[in-house]
Every structure is written in structure tokens, then in C-alpha cells.
């Protein structure tokens with residue numbers, strides 16, 4: 001393979017505190033970035049993208065894309081109870097492998113349209129999920145959902161465990177599909193199954209991706225059965241120490257002591273802001289940040305969060321700063337007995353929150369949760385960063401588009417704007433999945449229309 005070179009005046013380089021935008025020439029070979037040379041172009045290159053903005057493509061690190069078929073089904077009444085058990089489990093028990101493949105194609109198309117090149121998906125009929133993603137070219141870490149104590153996956157347990165191993169085969173990794181172990185949650189998986197999962201994860205060097213402490217029912221069950229918090233129980237079972245990497249998503253009923261059980265080198269927490277806002281109980285990200293535990297942002301499913309666009313989520317992470325002042329005792333006092341002093345006390349709350357939680361509003365913090373943090377959770381690849389050795393997943397945006405104009409601070413725009421209408425091209429694993437300037441033509445492809453028609457027919461049959 002020969003090295004192909006690509007130059008642009010605006011390339012997002014570095015990560016964390018070194019995140020910056022500048023001119024650079026990238027060397028691409030066998031689907032990876034093999035060199036990054038900063039500075040103006042010297043000599044000829046294969047692709048000169050001029051003033052276009054080149055950034056790492058986004059990673060949606062917690063989702064269930066096949067659930068796009070159920071978009072719009074969750075209303076306030078169903079959110080009052082345990083929607084996962086009362087509604088999702090019932091619908092999911094009716095879906096077939098073919099339904100899952102058809103719906104996951106649509107979820108994958110939506111993801112690509114929003115500049116997402118990779119997802120961490122967790123679902124039933126995992127091989128159909130992977131096949132649906134491959135149909136449209138989305139890359140993924142697929143965790144076949146494993147459960148033996150409750151939920152629609154109980155009957156599929158052996159097949160899903162087998163699928164986990166199958167998904168590690170070269171025929172999948174060649175198409176950008178990798179596996180993770182997917183225990184559903186602490187209350188739907190027995191101690192014996194958790195131990196089996198850890199053994200497989202250790203043997204195959206795979207991460208474990210699970211929902212942990214996501215509902216009061218889960219907390220109640222673990223507390224009654226084991227006299228422990230969900231995270232404490234995972235520690236007791238040896239999961240925290242043995243899993244090569246654990247992605248624990250939602251982590252709502254997590255205590256200060258639970259955070260001390262976690263190791264930033266092998267544990268990552270997952271936050272899905274819009275999903276949790278709908279459930280009316282966002283997780284406590286400031287304490288995660290303070291404890292130094294890495295965290296990622298995902299969209300969760302379309303049923304509880306109506307778009308697979310990670311940028312919409314980031315804005316809500318930045319908004320965490322505002323939760324405190326509005327619900328503070330000082331503001332309650334001001335509303336009861338308004339006075340200039342009371343107003344000043346509220347403003348003191350506001351400025352304190354602004355200072356204490358400013359890091360959550362920094363573009364580098366926000367973007368790390370959909371770039372470098374999830375891009376380093378799987379031992380098989382590095383993504384979410386433009387650096388030698390990383391996957392060549394490149395998002396190309398037009399900085400002259402009205403939604404980015406005048407492009408004064410492009411990192412801020414990437415974190416705070418919805419740049420999907422400025423999408424100009426998307427490279428995944430070194431190949432243009434959406435060609436430069438071809439977004440509309442790509443969307444109108446016959447195969448995409450056919451995919452939509454099939455999904456619609458299947459949804460109609462399911463609704464019947």
C-alpha cells in the first residue's frame with residue numbers, strides 16, 4: 001500500500017489541553033493515519049482540502065441504534081415507571097433478527113449524517129446489528145446484550161455469548177466491527193454470569209460495556225439481594241479488578257464511596273444527557289470529574305432521546321453548571337422573599353458554579369467525551385484523534401457554512417453548534433463513506449431508499 005497525503009488549512013490536532021486547529025498534512029495508509037506534519041503545505045499532495053475543516057469523526061459511545069424503530073413511543077406517562085422494563089422489554093421480545101438488521105441500518109445512516117463514524121452499541125441479535133452497520137459502512141464496537149435473570153435476552157443468552165466470540169473474527173474486524181462483552185445491568189445478570197463474562201473478557205482481551213446503577217429498582221434489588229450498592233457488588237464479584245476495561249453507563253445511583261472503587265486506568269463512566277433529562281434525573285458528572293474518572297457521552301436510544309447527534313448532547317453537558325443555582329436554597333429564598341441582598345446571594349451561587357464547574361463547559365472537555373476518551377477504550381484500535389497510529393476517521397466540514405460562520409473559534413463551534421448541516425464529507429477507516437460535497441447525493445442513494453422502505457414495512461408488521 002502506498003501512503004496517500006491529505007492537506008487542509010484547518011485540521012483539529014492534539015487532544016485534551018493540547019487540542020488546537022492548524023494547517024497540517026496527513027499521511028494515510030491501510031485505513032490509518034501514519035503521519036501528521038504540522039504547518040503550511042510543502043510540495044504536492046494527493047488531496048488538498050484547502051480551507052475546509054478536518055476533525056476526528058465523532059464516536060457515540062453508548063447507544064442501541066436498532067431502537068430508532070421505536071422513536072417517539074415514550075411519553076410522560078411511561079417515563080413515570082421503569083420504562084426499560086415496562087415498555088422496552090415488551091416491544092423487544094417481539095422483534096426478529098431481520099427487524100433488528102433493518103432498523104440498525106437506519107440508525108447507522110442517521111449517525112453518519114451527523115458525522116459519527118463509530119458507535120458502541122449494546123443490543124440483542126448482535127450479529128444482525130453488526131450486519132446492518134456494515135450494510136451502510138458504520139464502524140462499531142458491538143456488545144451482544146447478555147442477561148439471565150430478566151429481560152428479552154434471557155432466551156438468547158447462549159446465542160449472544162457465542163456471537164460475542166464470533167464478532168472477534170477477522171471477517172468482522174476487517175469491516176471495522178469489534179466486540180465487547182455486554183452484561184445488561186447489575187440486576188438482570190446473575191453472579192455466575194458476571195463471573196463467566198469476566199473470564200471471557202480476560203481471555204479475549206475485550207472491554208465490558210454495561211448499564212450500572214441506572215434505576216432505583218436496580219439499586220433496590222442489589223441492595224436486597226447482596227446488601228451492597230451496584231458498584232460495590234461489581235467490586236465484590238471481582239468485575240472491577242478483572243475486566244480489561246469497564247464502561248459503566250448511566251451510573252446515576254453511584255455514591256462518593258463508589259467513585260473511590262474506580263480506577264481511571266481501566267474504568268470509564270457513561271453519560272447520556274438527553275436520555276437522563278427525559279427521565280428527570282441526570283447523573284452527577286461533576287463528582288465523576290472531580291474523582292478523575294474518565295467519562296464519555298452517548299445518545300442512548302432514539303426512544304428516550306430523539307436524535308443520534310452527539311453535538312446536541314454536549315450542549316447539555318455544558319449546561320450542568322446551571323443545575324445548581326436554579327435549585328439552590330438561595331434562589332428559593334429569593335423567590336419567597338425578594339430583596340436586593342437575596343438577589344446578590346443567588347448571583348454568588350451563579351458565579352461560584354461558573355468557576356467551580358467551568359471545566360465542564362470547555363470545548364476540550366466536551367469534545368474529549370466523544371473523541372479521545374471513547375477512542376481509547378478498545379485495545380484493537382485508537383480513534384477520535386488525528387495522530388499517527390489512529391484510525392483515519394475524518395469529519396470534513398465547510399467553515400464558511402452559515403452554521404459555522406465566521407469560524408472564529410472552530411473548536412467551540414464543534415462543541416456547541418449543530419454542525420451537521422455543514423457536513424461536507426466523511427472518511428471512515430481511510431475511505432470516503434460520504435464523498436466531498438456529496439452529502440445530498442449520498443442520502444438519495446437507491447440503497448438508502450430501499451433500506452428505509454424495508455424498515456417501514458417491518459415496523460408496520462410489528463405494530464400490527
Ligand SMILES: [Zn+2]
Nearest residue numbers: 064211300301
Ligand atoms: Zn442504554
